[in-house]
Every structure is written in C-alpha cells, then in structure tokens.
Amino acid sequence: MTPSTAEATLARIARLFADHGHVPYEGARREAVTATEHALQCALLAEWALAEPELVAAAFLHDVGHVLAAEAVARSDAVDDRHEVLAVPFLAQAFGAAVVEPVRLHVEAKRYLVRVDDDYARRLSPASVHSLALQGGPMSDAEMRRFAALPFAEDAVRLRRWDDLAKTPGRPVPPVGHYLSLLESLTWRDADTA
Numbered sequence: 001m002t003p004s005t006a007e008a009t010l011a012r013i014a015r016l017f018a019d020h021g022h023v024p025y026e027g028a029r030r031e032a033v034t035a036t037e038h039a040l041q042c043a044l045l046a047e048w049a050l051a052e053p054e055l056v057a058a059a060f061l062h063d064v065g066h067v068l069a070a071e072a073v074a075r076s077d078a079v080d081d082r083h084e085v086l087a088v089p090f091l092a093q094a095f096g097a098a099v100v101e102p103v104r105l106h107v108e109a110k111r112y113l114v115r116v117d118d119d120y121a122r123r124l125s126p127a128s129v130h131s132l133a134l135q136g137g138p139m140s141d142a143e144m145r146r147f148a149a150l151p152f153a154e155d156a157v158r159l160r161r162w163d164d165l166a167k168t169p170g171r172p173v174p175p176v177g178h179y180l181s182l183l184e185s186l187t188w189r190d191a192d193t194a
Contacts, residue, residue: 006187017176022034042165062103103159121138
C-alpha cells in the first residue's frame with residue numbers, strides 16, 4: 001500500500017458522495033433520506049455509541065458498494081447488488097480489517113439478527129424487508145454459527161443496528177468533511193512515510 005493509493009481511494013470516496021450522495025437511499029424502494037444522509041446518520045449513531053474510530057468509519061462507508069455497483073451497471077430493485085462484497089477490494093486499498101470487515105459483514109448481520117431477534121425483524125422497514133429476501137432471508141442454524149464465530153461479527157451487528165436507525169429525515173448531522181477527515185486518519189500508511 002502506498003500513500004498515493006490511499007489518497008486516491010479517499011479522493012474517490014469524496015467524489016462518490018459528491019456525485020451520488022443526493023440519490024434516495026435504497027433506490028426505487030426509497031427510504032425518507034438520501035444516501036449521504038443515511039451514511040452520516042449511521043456514522044453519527046456510531047459516534048454517539050462511543051464506537052472505535054474504525055467502526056465509525058465503517059458505519060460511514062457501509063453502503064459505498066451501492067454507488068460502486070450503480071456506476072458499473074444500472075441498479076435494479078429486483079436483484080441484490082452485493083454491495084457489501086463490491087466494497088471490500090475498494091476499501092481494502094486504504095483501510096484495514098477493522099474498517100473493511102464490518103462493511104463486508106453488515107448484510108450477513110441483518111440476516112443473523114432477523115433469525116435471532118424477533119423484535120428486530122418486526123422493526124425492519126419495507127425496503128429492508130425487500131432487500132432481506134434478495135439477500136437470502138434469515139440465516140440457517142449453520143450460517144448463524146459460522147457468522148457468530150467471525151472476528152468482526154459483533155462489530156457488524158452493531159453497525160447493522162445503526163444502519164437500521166439511520167433513516168430519520170432532517171436529523172442534524174456533521175458534514176461529510178468531518179468523516180472524510182476521520183477516514184484520512186485511518187488509512188494505511190507506507191512504513192517509510194508513516
């Protein structure tokens with residue numbers, strides 16, 4: 001990892017929010033907030049919970065794969081865009097596992113929570129219920145055991161809960177620049193320049 005790769009990744013993240021952040025969150029099955037509002041609210045909820053900076057960054061970046069997918073192909077509300085998987089190689093260019101893994105696992109965390117927490121399942125928005133069906137539905141017993149044993153499973157579950165609460169129209173949030181500064185502080189650094 002070179003500093004220029006991390007800088008390029010940060011610049012692209014800033015462009016993605018500037019160019020695509022205004023779109024309604026969740027595409028055609030819209031929530032009442034934009035993609036940027038959702039990301040900012042999710043990160044703010046992580047801050048309020050006194051999460052580690054890496055988990056705050058993951059909360060801010062958890063849906064960046066939606067934008068990457070939309071850039072590659074026209075987004076369809078009838079197909080899972082696998083945004084959590086698409087984000088991994090992109091984010092891994094600049095960040096370590098403590099940022100990347102909760103992003104990768106946040107969809108699995110929803111499937112897990114639906115299986116283990118009936119109250120959680122009842123509170124899902126219609127858009128989240130729709131995407132849950134596309135993402136495989138509730139986990140099986142074997143999937144639950146595998147997921148729970150993963151190193152970043154607990155962080156992914158925390159992120160998932162904030163994700164579901166980050167849909168409040170008009171909630172005051174810090175500007176995008178606040179979280180871009182956080183991201184910059186967390187990027188991989190070349191050992192010779194750190």
